[in-house]
Amino acid sequence: MSRNFMLLLQYDGTDFDGWQKQGNTDNTIQGKLEQVLSRLEGRKVEVHGAGRTDAGVHAEEQTANVRLQADITAGQLKEYLNRYLPESILVLDVQRAEERFHSRLNAAGKIYTYRLDMADKCSVFQRKYRYALGQELDAEAMRRAAAYLEGTHDFRSFCANRHMKKSTVRTIEQIDIRVTGTRMEIMVHGDGFLYHMVRILVGTLIEVGQGKRLPETMSEVIRARDRQAAGFTAPAGGLFLTKVLYREEDCRG
Amino acid sequence: MSRNFMLLLQYDGTDFDGWQKQGNTDNTIQGKLEQVLSRLEGRKVEVHGAGRTDAGVHAEEQTANVRLQADITAGQLKEYLNRYLPESILVLDVQRAEERFHSRLNAAGKIYTYRLDMADKCSVFQRKYRYALGQELDAEAMRRAAAYLEGTHDFRSFCANRHMKKSTVRTIEQIDIRVTGTRMEIMVHGDGFLYHMVRILVGTLIEVGQGKRLPETMSEVIRARDRQAAGFTAPAGGLFLTKVLYREEDCRG
Numbered sequence: 493m494s495r496n497f498m499l500l501l502q503y504d505g506t507d508f509d510g511w512q513k514q515g516n517t518d519n520t521i522q523g524k525l526e527q528v529l530s531r532l533e534g535r536k537v538e539v540h541g542a543g544r545t546d547a548g549v550h551a552e553e554q555t556a557n558v559r560l561q562a563d564i565t566a567g568q569l570k571e572y573l574n575r576y577l578p579e580s581i582l583v584l585d586v587q588r589a590e591e592r593f594h595s596r597l598n599a600a601g602k603i604y605t606y607r608l609d610m611a612d613k614c615s616v617f618q619r620k621y622r623y624a625l626g627q628e629l630d631a632e633a634m635r636r637a638a639a640y641l642e643g644t645h646d647f648r649s650f651c652a653n654r655h656m657k658k659s660t661v662r663t664i665e666q667i668d669i670r671v672t673g674t675r676m677e678i679m680v681h682g683d684g685f686l687y688h689m690v691r692i693l694v695g696t697l698i699e700v701g702q703g704k705r706l707p708e709t710m711s712e713v714i715r716a717r718d719r720q721a722a723g724f725t726a727p728a729g730g731l732f733l734t735k736v737l738y739r740e741e742d743c744r745g
Numbered sequence: 746m747s748r749n750f751m752l753l754l755q756y757d758g759t760d761f762d763g764w765q766k767q768g769n770t771d772n773t774i775q776g777k778l779e780q781v782l783s784r785l786e787g788r789k790v791e792v793h794g795a796g797r798t799d800a801g802v803h804a805e806e807q808t809a810n811v812r813l814q815a816d817i818t819a820g821q822l823k824e825y826l827n828r829y830l831p832e833s834i835l836v837l838d839v840q841r842a843e844e845r846f847h848s849r850l851n852a853a854g855k856i857y858t859y860r861l862d863m864a865d866k867c868s869v870f871q872r873k874y875r876y877a878l879g880q881e882l883d884a885e886a887m888r889r890a891a892a893y894l895e896g897t898h899d900f901r902s903f904c905a906n907r908h909m910k911k912s913t914v915r916t917i918e919q920i921d922i923r924v925t926g927t928r929m930e931i932m933v934h935g936d937g938f939l940y941h942m943v944r945i946l947v948g949t950l951i952e953v954g955q956g957k958r959l960p961e962t963m964s965e966v967i968r969a970r971d972r973q974a975a976g977f978t979a980p981a982g983g984l985f986l987t988k989v990l991y992r993e994e995d996c997r998g
Contacts, residue, residue, distance in 0.1 A: 502868065502869050503869055504869045504870060504872075550870070574866070579869070579872055580869055580872070581869070582866055582868075582869045613827070613835055613837075615755065615835075616755050616756055616757045616832070616833055616834065616835045617757060617803070617874055619757075619832055619833070621870055
């Protein structure tokens with residue numbers, strides 16, 4: 493009999509090739525977790541993550557799940573993982589989950605946070621966690637542009653995968669832009685995101701904040717359904733997966 | 746004719762073998778600065794730093810000075826350094842200094858800040874910048890102990906160099922302990938510090954906060970003039986050189 497566990501993970505994406513496993517020369521977060529858990533189980537196990545974060549992208553709270561046969565409690569599993577994982581990955585919590593719970597398929601939404609600094613140079617202690625833009629942005633214009641992006645749209649213009657065959661329709665519940673001194677935080681809450689979608693959304697909003705695009709042109713960008721119509725891809729280091737959301741009945745075991 | 750420049754530097758000490766140059770296989774902050782400046786000058790130059798921070802110790806604001814023959818303004822020098830230095834070293838400011846100004850010999854005082862987290866595990870994004878103690882501390886007892894350490898004393902008990910022949914008398918102006926949630930900041934302001942002195946002071950205060958030592962025993966620890974009498978050496982990663990202080994007349998060029 494196997495047990496399904498839900499893992500809440502925090503990681504510094506700087507030194508990893510992203511979440512998703514890549515063959516044998518593996519320096520991914522999924523790969524590190526599977527290595528440690530396969531040793532525990534004495535067989536190959538598969539870890540499912542809710543968000544496939546890119547190389548350099550961080551997670552404040554990623555959700556994953558894994559089915560194990562080992563006779564181990566959630567607390568023991570948390571302790572075991574934190575003992576053997578690299579220090580750039582931290583298991584915040586482990587809970588027993590229902591047998592049918594799948595971290596990605598059951599995810600009802602995700603919140604990403606993008607952090608940047610408008611100052612000339614940001615602190616060296618923030619260099620891997622905040623995009624040093626070094627330029628003043630018009631936050632009000634960005635908020636007006638963001639309002640056009642909220643809602644259900646075909647976000648093909650914001651998808652870096654040219655050969656995406658599945659639906660590119662997604663719903664953005666909210667984009668919240670906060671400024672503290674020279675620092676800006678862009679929180680994006682949506683039901684799901686396409687490849688590079690958050691970074692392209694942020695890049696496009698930055699161009700609005702720089703005065704290179706008008707807020708009202710966002711409708712045209714969406715309508716174009718063409719990656720060329722949107723802005724640049726903001727650097728990975730400023731991006732954090734902040735939280736994965738579930739419906740209450742889907743996640744507890 | 747050479748010009749003396751004062752440099753204000755910020756660096757992430759994680760990946761360096763400390764401030765001070767070490768022979769040829771050099772991965773020190775001083776070494777990186779001298780490499781870049783020697784290329785600019787076309788001759789070997791020497792950079793003087795106010796504080797010789799250890800491996801893994803950070804600087805929020807270190808002061809250094811260098812004499813250059815190159816026909817370059819302070820602003821140009823700052824730009825040049827930031828272009829060629831590794832991204833873990835940031836030049837915050839460059840100013841012309843008086844010919845006789847020496848960043849270390851003229852320093853009137855230094856402020857160091859030690860950061861720790863009393864929570865079980867601190868955030869992965871803080872792991873190189875905050876000591877994850879994972880234990881509640883009695884801040885009030887630590888403040889009472891700190892009061893015994895303030896003032897002018899022979900700090901030989903807090904010196905890791907057993908063969909120190911020069912005076913080990915120093916003055917600590919103030920030790921300030923602040924708690925925010927599970928986070929603690931210990932600021933130490935003194936006229937100068939012995940080898941590992943701040944980290945041993947912090948380790949000793951932590952032991953007081955853990956209830957292993959009574960605040961009043963600090964006088965005995967000082968009197969012992971023996972490293973064995975003091976506490977453990979707190980890990981390097983939590984320590985920051987926060988500011989180097991000068992008398993106004995000593996620093997401007």
